[in-house]
Amino acid sequence: MSYPTATLLASATKEDALRESVIVAAQRLFQHYGLAKVTLEDIAKAIGKGKSTLYYYYKSKEEIFTAVMDREIGEVMVEMAQAVESATTAEEKLCVFSLTKLRALRKKLALYGIVCKEVNSQAEFTCAMRQSYMKRESVLLRGILRFGIETGELGRLSPTDVEALVFVMLSGLHGMELEMMGNNNFEMLEPAVGILTRSLIHGLKS
Amino acid sequence: MSYPTATLLASATKEDALRESVIVAAQRLFQHYGLAKVTLEDIAKAIGKGKSTLYYYYKSKEEIFTAVMDREIGEVMVEMAQAVESATTAEEKLCVFSLTKLRALRKKLALYGIVCKEVNSQAEFTCAMRQSYMKRESVLLRGILRFGIETGELGRLSPTDVEALVFVMLSGLHGMELEMMGNNNFEMLEPAVGILTRSLIHGLKS
DNA sequence: TTTTCGACTGAAAAATCTTTTTAGTCGAAA
DNA sequence: TTTCGACTAAAAAGATTTTTCAGTCGAAAA
Secondary structure, X not given: OOOOOOOOHHHHHHHHHHHHHHHHHHHHHHHHHHHHHOOHHHHHHHOOOOHHHXXXXXXXXXXXXXXXXXXXXXXXXXXXXXXXXXXXXXXXXXXXXXXXXXXXXHHHHHHOOOOHHHOOOOHHHHHHHHHHHHHHHHHHHHHHHHHHHHOOOOOOOOHHHHHHHHHHHHHHHHHHHHHHHHHOOOOOHHHHHHHHHHHHHHHHHO | OOXXXXXXXXXXXXXXXXXXXXXXXXXXXXHHHHHHHOOHHHHHHXXXXXXXXXXXXXXXXXXXXXXXXXXXXXXXXXXXXXXXXXXXXXXXXXXXXXHHHXXXXXXXXXXXXXXXXXXXXXXXXXXXXXXXXXXXXXXXXXXXHHHHHHOOOOOOOOHHHHHHHHHHHHHHHHHHHHHHXXXXXXXXXXXXXXXXXXXXXXXXXX
């Protein structure tokens, strides 16, 4: 870290507070206008500071954006983790994992005003979100799989194999979602999650 | 059709021959240089005719391109249909279907000099190919599923449900393929096809 | 009648040049 | 330690000109 190391607690707290206010302001602005249209001056003005001040707290615009995306993903993750926790079997956990993921991400995209057609053109957004997301998702997913293997609910396959399968499933659902968006035909999607998860689990058991 | 209707067999044959030579030349050129960089004059020169002559046989550049893509896909389809035919159970059929699809399409992409990173930028190519592909793929796929249902190999689900599941699986494999391409890590892909197909089938049976 | 082509058009793409915007730096001030 | 005004360089946006090329048309060749 190249930031000034806080020797006093008070000063650390103040710095943290300002770093926080930058993120809060940036998050709101990015949601409304997107990465490209929000300038550092916009963010600075929003917290009543000059542009150069931002560089005292963050070393680049990208760092700010990444921090915001990290927070967005964090919120999704909390939602997912809670849903997964409340499920009892690995099968149920996987189901709610997939469903919550679909719903939460869709909500986030809507928040940023991104509709299906634009998803691909908003590369910078999806890319940052994806990076941040993938890392945390596998932690959650691996937890579920370990659980299923410990309880004997998942069959003879290794965690790596199971993870590959679930990856394929999730990627497939994503592809399906895009396809459905094209036809404005979402009804098929969520039932498919259930059928697919159950199929996979039963397949793995046998 | 706005083309001159052939009243004589001989004239029809000559017209067909020229239409064919256009496609052959165009196919070679498109493979080397891509849709955008090949002009109608290039194609015309390749068959020793003037540009305007092409319009006597095809009504637009797109029609030529579509015809070429249709031929490419046709070749893939023949390969797939043969592989599927030689398999005996629905499970095996689905496996070779997926595997042949992955391999054949990868081969075609290589032929057109399209590497993973460019796939998205070559929208015109993938779009035309996809359209032509999807239609024929579902025919083949539905055949396999009907077979599995008739022989009782596939369980209680309706063909529509099964098709949705297989769609998710294929779309997932595609996503996985892209991911693997990023890491240059293909080994995981083909084994996954087998595991995934078996899982699905066993899941559907239960 | 069937097939070919040269000459033309319009619209879009490419290339060129100019102007504006803005991420990031720096040194001074609070 | 924290803030900011003034600056830079590089890229984006705009404006303008030039080139390319799909597609048309009417006449000529076969």
